[in-house]
Amino acid sequence: MTPAPTPLLEMRGLAKRFGAQVALQDVSLAIAAGEVHALAGENGAGKSTLMAILSGALAPDEGEILWEGRPVGLPDVRSAQALGISIVHQEPQLVASLSVAENIGLGRLPHRAGPLRLVDTGAMRAAARAALGLLGVTVPVEAAVGAIGVAQRQLVAVARALHFGARLIILDEPTSSLSLGEIEALLTSLRALRARGTTLVYISHRLEELRAIADRVTVLRDGRVVTTAPMGAMDNEALITAMSGRELAADLQTGPPPPGAEPRLRVRDLAQAGRLHAFTLDVREGEVVGLAGLMGAGRSRVLRTIFGADRRTAGVVEVRAAGGWRAVHDVASAIAAGVGLVPEDRRALGLVFTATVCDNVGLRTPPDARRWGLLLSRVLRALAEAAVATLRIKARGIDDPVRTLSGGNQQKVVLGRWLRDTRVLLLDEPTRGVDVSAKAEIHRHLRALAASSVALLVASSEIPELLALCDRIVVMRQGRVAGELPRDRATPAEILSLATGATERRAS
Numbered sequence: 093m094t095p096a097p098t099p100l101l102e103m104r105g106l107a108k109r110f111g112a113q114v115a116l117q118d119v120s121l122a123i124a125a126g127e128v129h130a131l132a133g134e135n136g137a138g139k140s141t142l143m144a145i146l147s148g149a150l151a152p153d154e155g156e157i158l159w160e161g162r163p164v165g166l167p168d169v170r171s172a173q174a175l176g177i178s179i180v181h182q183e184p185q186l187v188a189s190l191s192v193a194e195n196i197g198l199g200r201l202p203h204r205a206g207p208l209r210l211v212d213t214g215a216m217r218a219a220a221r222a223a224l225g226l227l228g229v230t231v232p233v234e235a236a237v238g239a240i241g242v243a244q245r246q247l248v249a250v251a252r253a254l255h256f257g258a259r260l261i262i263l264d265e266p267t268s269s270l271s272l273g274e275i276e277a278l279l280t281s282l283r284a285l286r287a288r289g290t291t292l293v294y295i296s297h298r299l300e301e302l303r304a305i306a307d308r309v310t311v312l313r314d315g316r317v318v319t320t321a322p323m324g325a326m327d328n329e330a331l332i333t334a335m336s337g338r339e340l341a342a343d344l345q346t347g348p349p350p351p352g353a354e355p356r357l358r359v360r361d362l363a364q365a366g367r368l369h370a371f372t373l374d375v376r377e378g379e380v381v382g383l384a385g386l387m388g389a390g391r392s393r394v395l396r397t398i399f400g401a402d403r404r405t406a407g408v409v410e411v412r413a414a415g416g417w418r419a420v421h422d423v424a425s426a427i428a429a430g431v432g433l434v435p436e437d438r439r440a441l442g443l444v445f446t447a448t449v450c451d452n453v454g455l456r457t458p459p460d461a462r463r464w465g466l467l468l469s470r471v472l473r474a475l476a477e478a479a480v481a482t483l484r485i486k487a488r489g490i491d492d493p494v495r496t497l498s499g500g501n502q503q504k505v506v507l508g509r510w511l512r513d514t515r516v517l518l519l520d521e522p523t524r525g526v527d528v529s530a531k532a533e534i535h536r537h538l539r540a541l542a543a544s545s546v547a548l549l550v551a552s553s554e555i556p557e558l559l560a561l562c563d564r565i566v567v568m569r570q571g572r573v574a575g576e577l578p579r580d581r582a583t584p585a586e587i588l589s590l591a592t593g594a595t596e597r598r599a600s
């Protein structure tokens with residue numbers, strides 16, 4: 093028998109605690125040279141923490157790391173980079189005002205000979221093109237990073253890693269903000285890398301993606317390794333059971349709203365010059381309406397404009413409350429009328445990262461707390477405790493700053509804000525970055541909200557999510573409604589053909 097080859101990277105007995113919270117415990121894992129190793133696990137399982145240790149950003153409390161069989165210390169990101177380990181984050185950490193070429197080369201720019209040590213722009217751009225070429229893509233290297241899309245930024249971050257000679261690239265949820273086509277393109281680029289012998293660690297909550305790219309998978313649960321297995325040896329059920337330690341409960345399907353249900357949200361001819369055209373929709377109490385469409389079709393814009401976060405140029409938005417119809421014309425009147433928004437970008441719009449879970453849940457002060465100033469903090473705390481319990485938010489307590497929560501748990505905090513006193517809830521990609529079981533849980537909560545008469549409007553780029561959740565699906569294309577499908581008639585093919593314009597005539 094030939095001895096097993098030395099793994100490129102090995103972790104032995106790693107442990108990491110944050111105060112009383114055990115994030116990782118006795119984690120041992122070997123990554124073979126040239127493989128794509130998937131890391132799966134529920135929100136808060138420890139995936140990002142483990143990768144922070146590997147990339148030199150975080151020091152472990154215990155354990156050792158071996159690189160090609162030799163123990164190494166990774167005191168900082170630079171020393172990990174020097175060994176050949178680079179990480180690409182979900183929101184790539186690039187400098188928006190600098191060009192693509194500068195971002196790829198930053199920290200390693202070629203200089204001209206001479207006393208001024210000017211940057212050799214030509215060489216810098218050539219190196220950037222070469223790195224992008226390894227991924228089989230062309231991105232304009234002179235463009236500012238702020239001007240290119242998120243999918244291209246993702247590729248720029250990978251190219252940067254390659255430019256620094258990375259042999260092991262960690263991708264932590266690289267696809268959560270990408271469209272289906274962009275995901276396919278990224279996976280193709282990554283396969284090209286694997287063919288060149290680059291080793292990848294790949295994190296995603298989308299099991300089909302792991303299946304499409306990974307050779308092996310390691311499942312983490314509560315900071316421990318549950319199993320490492322060839323990807324093909326674990327079907328989705330086995331993966332979910334390993335991640336959650338229990339079988340996934342079947343999706344709770346409540347019925348559509350009763351036939352007599354009244355409209356709750358009334359939108360008439362909502363417009364935004366050049367971007368959104370005559371958007372008209374009623375959502376009845378207890379109804380869940382989905383918004384489908386390709387990237388840029390205007391789904392997020394509709395939600396933000398209804399909420400008043402984006403200015404409209406025409407149209408009427410009304411919410412039916414106890415006293416009759418109330419007009420909504422800006423964020424304040426939206427909140428006063430009981431409208432909530434769970435935005436797409438939780439970093440920019442949804443959360444105050446440095447504030448606690450409690451303060452984030454309470455950002456929209458509930459009416460009773462506003463009226464009784466003295467009770468405010470008690471009411472808020474009770475609300476936050478309830479949100480943590482209902483949504484099973486993994487935190488030590490409601491006084492934890494939100495930035496210390498894992499990505500998926502941050503998403504639940506945004507949702508937690510609107511669990512009570514909401515008449516109309518607008519949700520944009522509500523389960524982005526959320527693990528499979530938590531996603532089913534969130535769906536259950538949304539259906540429960542509907543059952544309590546809330547009207548829900550949900551934008552999602554995941555068609556299966558819309559099909560699982562919605563009574564009716566409105567498909568948008570280029571800022572207009574392209575068509576509408578009741579749940580029993582909606583299929584992915586129907587939705588896509590409306591979204592791409594293939595059947596627009598027939599629908600109208």
Ligand SMILES: Nc1ncnc2c1ncn2[C@@H]1O[C@H](COP(=O)(O)OP(=O)(O)OP(=O)(O)O)[C@@H](O)[C@H]1O
Nearest residue numbers: 110115135136137138139140141496497498499500
């Ligand atoms: N800086 C920190 N301070 C305190 N606790 C932290 C910190 N970073 C992470 N944690 C905790 O460590 C645990 C693991 O978090 P981690 O971010 O590694 O999870 P994850 O598997 O990446 O989850 P997700 O899928 O939601 O991104 C969580 O309970 C989290 O709250």
Ligand SMILES: [Mg+2]
Nearest residue numbers: 139140498499
């Ligand atoms: Mg994470």
